[in-house]
Amino acid sequence: MAKSSELSLKNRLFLKTYRWRRIDPVPWAPLEKPLAECTVGLVSSAGFVPPGVEAFDETVRGGDSSWRKVSADVDPSTLTDCHRSESFDHKGMEADPDLAFPLTRLRELADAGVIGGVAREHVSLMGSITVTGPLQKQSLPEVAAHFREVGADLVLLVPV
Amino acid sequence: MCNQTVGLTAGAIEAAGVPTVTLALLESIAKAVRPPRALWVPYPHGYPLGAPHDTALQTRILRAALDLAVEHPGPGPVLARWSP
Numbered sequence: 001m002a003k004s005s006e007l008s009l010k011n012r013l014f015l016k017t018y019r020w021r022r023i024d025p026v027p028w029a030p031l032e033k034p035l036a037e038c039t040v041g042l043v044s045s046a047g048f049v050p051p052g053v054e055a056f057d058e059t060v061r062g063g064d065s066s067w068r069k070v071s072a073d074v075d076p077s078t079l080t081d082c083h084r085s086e087s088f089d090h091k092g093m094e095a096d097p098d099l100a101f102p103l104t105r106l107r108e109l110a111d112a113g114v115i116g117g118v119a120r121e122h123v124s125l126m127g128s129i130t131v132t133g134p135l136q137k138q139s140l141p142e143v144a145a146h147f148r149e150v151g152a153d154l155v156l157l158v159p160v
Numbered sequence: 161m162c163n164q165t166v167g168l169t170a171g172a173i174e175a176a177g178v179p180t181v182t183l184a185l186l187e188s189i190a191k192a193v194r195p196p197r198a199l200w201v202p203y204p205h206g207y208p209l210g211a212p213h214d215t216a217l218q219t220r221i222l223r224a225a226l227d228l229a230v231e232h233p234g235p236g237p238v239l240a241r242w243s244p
Contacts, residue, residue, distance in 0.1 A: 001202045001203065001204065003204075004186070006204065006205060020164055020193055021164060021168055021193060022192060022194060023171040023194045023195065023196075023237075024194070026195075026235065026236045026237045028174065028196055029174050029177050029179045029180075030179065030234060035226055043166060043173075045165045045166050045169075085161070085162075088204070088205030088206040089204065089205070089207075091206075092206055092207050092211070092212040093206055093207075093212070095212045096212035096213045098209065098218060099206075099207060099208070099209045099210075099211070099212045099218070102218055102222055105209070105215065105218050105219055105222050106222070109222065109223070109226075114223065114226070115226065125165055125166075125169065127161055127163075127164075127165040127166065128161050128165075129164075132164070132165075132168060135165065135168065140173075141172065141176075143169060143172065143173065144176035145176065147176070148176055153178070153179070155178055155180045155181075156222070156226070157167075157170050157182040158208050158209070159162035159165065159183060159184070159208060160162050160185075160205060160208060
């Protein structure tokens with residue numbers, strides 16, 4: 001189980017006073033099709049970057065809020081972990097990227113007919129973002145438009 | 161912070177008309193941020209799908225997350241708990 005007590009004293013003190021952003025009102029979009037006909041998109045905040053794509057910048061104060069497209073046909077074992085946070089154990093997701101970017105599992109669910117298919121491009125973020133203004137003003141409208149463009153009927157989001 | 165980032169991302173995607181399901185590692189942050197549909201999973205940071213190379217476990221978690229989108233007519237926020 002994830003616990004705040006896993007974190008360093010510095011991080012715990014930071015989190016104690018941090019004001020979490022609250023979604024209000026909470027939007028609601030109903031699923032329009034049976035799951036077996038849905039194209040599913042994936043967002044992971046594990047900071048994975050495909051080969052040849054610019055890494056996330058771990059020096060940006062408040063966190064790098066840019067995003068990367070990840071093609072549906074990427075080999076997950078070629079993804080590079082660029083997540084800057086030292087407050088969690090990276091070993092599992094480095095050994096098996098599907099642990100945090102479950103693209104192979106989604107492809108299997110598509111092959112089994114549980115979902116209709118996987119979107120042609122997915123989204124990678126580096127989740128260690130404390131200053132959320134640039135994320136909310138610039139990146140998130142782009143990410144939302146991206147999933148409409150690729151015809152996603154449902155998007156699954158995975159934190160680390 | 162990752163839990164807040166994906167929660168806010170889910171909110172933006174859903175506001176654009178596309179349904180979302182968010183895994184949550186910290187229930188308290190899911191309650192604070194309020195993504196439309198969240199499935200809390202009892203795993204440590206870095207292990208949202210449970211365990212590396214455990215394809216059966218990873219698939220069960222994903223199916224439970226996908227089922228949330230099917231089962232709940234809304235409105236949100238919906239916060240469910242997954243147990244192995």
